[in-house]
Amino acid sequence: MTTTTFDAHPRSSLIVALDFDSLSTALKFAQQVADLVGMFKIGNQLFTAAGPAAVKEVARATGRLLQSLAPPRPRSLVNESPREDAASSQT
Secondary structure: OOOOOOOOOOOHHHHHOOOOOOOHHHHHHHHHHHHHHOEEEEEEHHHHHHHHHHHHHHHHHHOOEOOOOOOOOOOHHOOOHHHHHHHOOOO
């Protein structure tokens, strides 16, 4: 039997999304939990509210940043399951 060990600290795998409308709120939260997480994700909500300053300030304050600016999916697509899409295309 082969035993696999995991050497990394579990927090290194934890990414926390900073989904806030305010950069100051996001920074406060990030600083409070920085020792518990591997990195922070800045998504569209924070980037739209604060712009590139969000990236700069979170990186400066925490040193760990994942920037994710994928375009948001329309709500109609998010709420539909693949089966509903397939069924509606066959009618």
